Amino acid sequence: MTAGQLPTDEAPADPPAREQIPAAGFFSGAVAALSPRRLDRRGQAHAIVTVALLAFCLVALPSILSTYYVDAMTQVVVYTIVALGLGLLVGRVGLVSLGQAAVLALGAWVATRLLFATSLPYPIVLLLAGLITMVLGTMVGLPALRMRGLYLALITLMLAGAITVVLATTNFPNGGSGFLGYNSNVVHTPAIRRPAIASSDAAFLRYSIVVAILMFLLVVWHLRSRPGRAWAAIRQSEASALAAGISTTRYKLWAFALASFLTGVAGGLLAGADRFLYSIDFQPQDSITLLAVVLMGGIYNVWGAVVAGLFMQFLPPLLTSWNVSPYWLTILFGVGALQVLTTAPAGIVDQLPKDLARLGRFIFRQFRRPVPSGGAP
Amino acid sequence: MIEVSNLTVRFGGVTPLDGITLTFAEGTCGLIGPNGAGKSTFFNVLSGFIKPATGRVTAFGEDLLSMAHFKRARWGVRRTFQTEQAIEQLSVFDNVAMIHEHSGLARASRRADTLAAISFVGLEITPDRKVGTLGAAERRLVEVARAVVGAPRLVLLDEPAAGLPDKETVHMGEVIRRIPEQTGAQVILVDHDMSLVSACCGVTSVLDFGRLIASGPTAQVLREENVIRAYLGTDTPYETVPV
Numbered sequence: 001m002t003a004g005q006l007p008t009d010e011a012p013a014d015p016p017a018r019e020q021i022p023a024a025g026f027f028s029g030a031v032a033a034l035s036p037r038r039l040d041r042r043g044q045a046h047a048i049v050t051v052a053l054l055a056f057c058l059v060a061l062p063s064i065l066s067t068y069y070v071d072a073m074t075q076v077v078v079y080t081i082v083a084l085g086l087g088l089l090v091g092r093v094g095l096v097s098l099g100q101a102a103v104l105a106l107g108a109w110v111a112t113r114l115l116f117a118t119s120l121p122y123p124i125v126l127l128l129a130g131l132i133t134m135v136l137g138t139m140v141g142l143p144a145l146r147m148r149g150l151y152l153a154l155i156t157l158m159l160a161g162a163i164t165v166v167l168a169t170t171n172f173p174n175g176g177s178g179f180l181g182y183n184s185n186v187v188h189t190p191a192i193r194r195p196a197i198a199s200s201d202a203a204f205l206r207y208s209i210v211v212a213i214l215m216f217l218l219v220v221w222h223l224r225s226r227p228g229r230a231w232a233a234i235r236q237s238e239a240s241a242l243a244a245g246i247s248t249t250r251y252k253l254w255a256f257a258l259a260s261f262l263t264g265v266a267g268g269l270l271a272g273a274d275r276f277l278y279s280i281d282f283q284p285q286d287s288i289t290l291l292a293v294v295l296m297g298g299i300y301n302v303w304g305a306v307v308a309g310l311f312m313q314f315l316p317p318l319l320t321s322w323n324v325s326p327y328w329l330t331i332l333f334g335v336g337a338l339q340v341l342t343t344a345p346a347g348i349v350d351q352l353p354k355d356l357a358r359l360g361r362f363i364f365r366q367f368r369r370p371v372p373s374g375g376a377p
Numbered sequence: 378m379i380e381v382s383n384l385t386v387r388f389g390g391v392t393p394l395d396g397i398t399l400t401f402a403e404g405t406c407g408l409i410g411p412n413g414a415g416k417s418t419f420f421n422v423l424s425g426f427i428k429p430a431t432g433r434v435t436a437f438g439e440d441l442l443s444m445a446h447f448k449r450a451r452w453g454v455r456r457t458f459q460t461e462q463a464i465e466q467l468s469v470f471d472n473v474a475m476i477h478e479h480s481g482l483a484r485a486s487r488r489a490d491t492l493a494a495i496s497f498v499g500l501e502i503t504p505d506r507k508v509g510t511l512g513a514a515e516r517r518l519v520e521v522a523r524a525v526v527g528a529p530r531l532v533l534l535d536e537p538a539a540g541l542p543d544k545e546t547v548h549m550g551e552v553i554r555r556i557p558e559q560t561g562a563q564v565i566l567v568d569h570d571m572s573l574v575s576a577c578c579g580v581t582s583v584l585d586f587g588r589l590i591a592s593g594p595t596a597q598v599l600r601e602e603n604v605i606r607a608y609l610g611t612d613t614p615y616e617t618v619p620v
Contacts, residue, residue: 229475232464240462243424244523245450245479300466 062202070201072317074273077208080309081215081266083294085259091299092231093255096153099160101286107133107267113173113181122195129268130261137260160284172277191275208269292337298347384432393418395587404557405564407578414584416567420533451481453530463519465509477527494526498552514545529562550576
């Protein structure tokens with residue numbers, strides 16, 4: 001990941017008055033991060049477009065789409081949250097995890113178990129799934145923190161394999177009793193429940209988008225405050241971070257914990273989205289695909305996670321609807337990740353606007369050309 | 378006042394620091410020596426990145442070596458590195474403020490202290506600028522601002538002016554000279570630029586092959602025969618060269 005050195009950290013709606021945040025209070029910092037008053041004109045345009053897009057996704061999109069694509073978009077939202085966590089680990093702290101799909105399975109398992117065993121409100125279940133996954137993910141991260149780069153990636157891959165094997169034996173809860181909540185003797189298992197306000201597919205998509213927005217705010221708030229600055233220092237140089245008084249172990253664990261929390265919450269959404277979960281739904285190679293799409297989307301910008309989610313969960317159903325095997329995507333993602341790493345390390349979310357602007361200028365010039373152009377080059 | 382006694386560092390068969398006993402009095406002290414003399418190793422011991430085989434370091438009466446490395450910053454050890462360490466994606470303000478943030482100082486004074494440190498080093502730019510957009514000389518000044526913000530007690534400057542043009546080096550020298558009176562910190566300056574060391578340091582110590590070969594008033598030390606010999610390489614005892 002030599003891409004780390006790029007100064008292309010363009011978080012959305014970057015207020016120019018950043019310097020006021022450290023002095024401001026806890027929440028005023030978070031508010032300042034989102035307050036349009038402090039934005040310059042470009043930032044304002046940015047914020048307006050973002051809000052408009054979100055409103056469209058939240059209000060109009062679920063009604064327009066067919067059930068097939070509503071389901072696909074719900075998956076996109078779930079994987080966007082997972083990608084947000086992985087992008088944070090890889091891009092902000094430089095920790096490469098190849099086990100995020102297994103962590104997602106863990107979160108989904110915990111949420112499913114809670115949804116069957118208790119009648120807790122759905123948001124509470126999401127929160128608990130996030131917190132329990134956070135504890136488990138951090139425990140996994142604890143020994144892994146002594147490793148870096150390839151070795152850390154290998155350990156997380158092994159753990160992902162281990163979690164997959166364990167889940168294959170325990171199965172997902174299906175309304176049975178006991179700790180595992182699995183009943184092997186039933187033919188018709190009950191569906192995993194959804195929140196009362198979001199029982200239809202379209203409503204659940206809206207619900208998921210709201211949860212995703214909250215997760216984005218959580219991450220942006222982190223990035224704009226103390227841990228975000230500490231992560232930036234660690235990524236630049238661990239020695240200098242230590243010399244600056246930053247406990248690198250603590251902040252790496254914090255990143256692991258936050259990423260696991262996000263992934264756990266995503267798992268909780270996945271349980272409600274799929275309604276029936278099986279161990280076979282979670283494959284270790286999903287983690288690798290996930291890393292590839294996260295790299296392609298862009299790891300230095302939170303919006304890269306949205307691109308990653310679309311790549312991971314929108315392209316396959318799209319290809320399927322065109323009668324093309326989605327397995328072709330594995331090749332595309334491989335080539336894409338390679339391409340991004342060599343030519344556009346900040347990912348599509350950074351490169352695409354630049355390329356579009358270049359294309360725009362090119363087209364503009366084509367139309368101006370007919371005007372007598374004397375000796376213009 | 379930093380007292381170093383019998384400090385030895387060994388890496389396998391190499392001894393980059395060999396029984397150093399040395400006292401840094403108040404103010405700015407110079408530490409010079411040819412490449413490989415052990416200057417950076419010495420800084421790494423003070424920062425906590427290297428555990429010495431033997432020896433003690435007492436800083437203002439406290440045992441520095443028994444502190445965990447990231448806690449030394451809270452105590453007041455600050456340092457700049459030979460390579461640039463200011464964080465490119467963060468603003469100048471955030472770069473400096475984060476040191477304050479992790480040194481256990483009151484949050485209320487953070488903004489004022491940070492701006493004071495930025496103006497102390499003479500950076501005439503808006504603190505919102507991202508460090509990635511700055512030139513080399515400005516980045517070095519950001520690093521010095523990081524080293525002096527808040528309440529530093531021991532400031533280690535590792536070649537802060539390396540590669541800078543003369544005019545910027547002179548400015549850097551003026552900044553370094555003012556650090557002790559401004560902050561009360563003990564400054565140790567490592568540099569190869571003898572004019573900078575002469576301008577900033579009243580007292581200078583010289584390392585060669587991990588041994589202390591001279592220590593005293595800077596002008597006097599720079600004239601000593603064995604110092605000149607160490608730098609010019611004549612009559613070097615090659616048989617003691619660590620391989």
